[in-house]
Amino acid sequence: MTPGPRKAAAYLGALAGLSLTLAACSSGADPAAYPEDDVEIVVPFAAGGPTDTVTRMIAEPMAQELGVQIVEGAGGTVAAGQVAAEDPDGYTVLMHHIGMSTAPALYGDALAYDPVADFRTVGLVTEVPMTIIARSDFEPDTLEDFVTYVQEHESEVTMATAGEGAASDLCGRLLTSALGVEVTVVPYDGTGPAMEDLVGKQVDFMCDQTTNTTTQITEGTVKAYAVTTPERIDALPDLPTTAEAGQPDIAVSVWHGLYVPAGTPDEVVEKLTAALQTALADQSVIDQMAGLGTTPVELDRATPEAHTELLTEQIATWSDVIGTQGG
Ligand code: MLT
Numbered sequence: 001m002t003p004g005p006r007k008a009a010a011y012l013g014a015l016a017g018l019s020l021t022l023a024a025c026s027s028g029a030d031p032a033a034y035p036e037d038d039v040e041i042v043v044p045f046a047a048g049g050p051t052d053t054v055t056r057m058i059a060e061p062m063a064q065e066l067g068v069q070i071v072e073g074a075g076g077t078v079a080a081g082q083v084a085a086e087d088p089d090g091y092t093v094l095m096h097h098i099g100m101s102t103a104p105a106l107y108g109d110a111l112a113y114d115p116v117a118d119f120r121t122v123g124l125v126t127e128v129p130m131t132i133i134a135r136s137d138f139e140p141d142t143l144e145d146f147v148t149y150v151q152e153h154e155s156e157v158t159m160a161t162a163g164e165g166a167a168s169d170l171c172g173r174l175l176t177s178a179l180g181v182e183v184t185v186v187p188y189d190g191t192g193p194a195m196e197d198l199v200g201k202q203v204d205f206m207c208d209q210t211t212n213t214t215t216q217i218t219e220g221t222v223k224a225y226a227v228t229t230p231e232r233i234d235a236l237p238d239l240p241t242t243a244e245a246g247q248p249d250i251a252v253s254v255w256h257g258l259y260v261p262a263g264t265p266d267e268v269v270e271k272l273t274a275a276l277q278t279a280l281a282d283q284s285v286i287d288q289m290a291g292l293g294t295t296p297v298e299l300d301r302a303t304p305e306a307h308t309e310l311l312t313e314q315i316a317t318w319s320d321v322i323g324t325q326g327g
Contacts, residue, residue: 031265044079048192050209061279081112088261090268101314105322121307122258134205143225143245160194160206171207210293235293
């Protein structure tokens with residue numbers, strides 16, 4: 001399906017961010033008739049990464065109601081800020097994750113938006129485990145060996161992230177803080193391109209979501225040390241948890257949610273929440289997520305209320321953690 005001319009031209013010219021264009025028939029902004037025009041879901045990281053992967057999974061079933069097309073870009077907090085400035089008509093949606101809750105502490109007054117005041121929540125999507133992985137020829141074979149190696153080599157070791165405030169950055173901070181080391185951070189537009197360099201042995205390690213690492217770990221194109229969840233995961237049964245490997249403080253899962261600009265009418269939010277819940281109940285989504293180490297949230301969490309509750313709690317939590325770490 002092709003995007004409507006109004007939204008497509010406006011979108012491609014303005015937003016730097018991956019988008020899913022949910023095509024429809026004619027333009028309009030009548031909440032009762034919503035959607036009458038294209039709807040974009042903006043993913044603020046480069047194509048091929050875990051946030052893009054999760055968005056593609058839910059877009060298919062959501063497209064039962066509307067239809068989907070993908071346009072590429074990259075942007076992190078830039079794309080989130082631009083979505084906040086879009087018309088509150090439900091035609092621009094943001095997919096974002098735990099980074100919405102860390103950005104205020106990391107960026108302070110420089111942040112171009114308020115994650116709570118400038119958005120309405122649509123609902124939570126999934127909480128994705130993270131894995132500590134390295135290039136396949138990296139010397140350490142276990143997390144214990146990795147800890148010793150990084151403590152001995154510090155800044156000689158390179159760590160890929162998707163930029164400050166990304167989940168990969170957050171997990172990296174937890175890791176280096178727990179180990180008491182400084183490594184050389186190599187930022188990318190997303191962990192999709194970062195994974196390409198890791199498989200290509202251009203960077204030493206990273207902490208990334210199972211939706212981006214399960215295949216590479218299974219195929220052996222990267223070395224895996226641990227998963228950051230309390231229990232091992234079915235998709236990677238042989239991978240120890242960080243707690244088993246002696247690093248219980250490196251424990252984080254990446255929750256994802258959908259947002260629309262503040263002021264979006266209730267009727268529009270309700271239709272998007274319903275479409276999201278349809279997607280999360282879809283067996284193909286459940287199976288795809290299971291194959292990549294994660295699950296949809298319970299449907300009673302795929303609601304604006306539950307999403308807002310988690311977002312506000314997480315902003316407070318990570319503000320404390322990041323404040324303690326010195327930002
Ligand atoms: C991150 O926070 O590391 C991002 O999710 C990576 C990505 O989606 O590309």
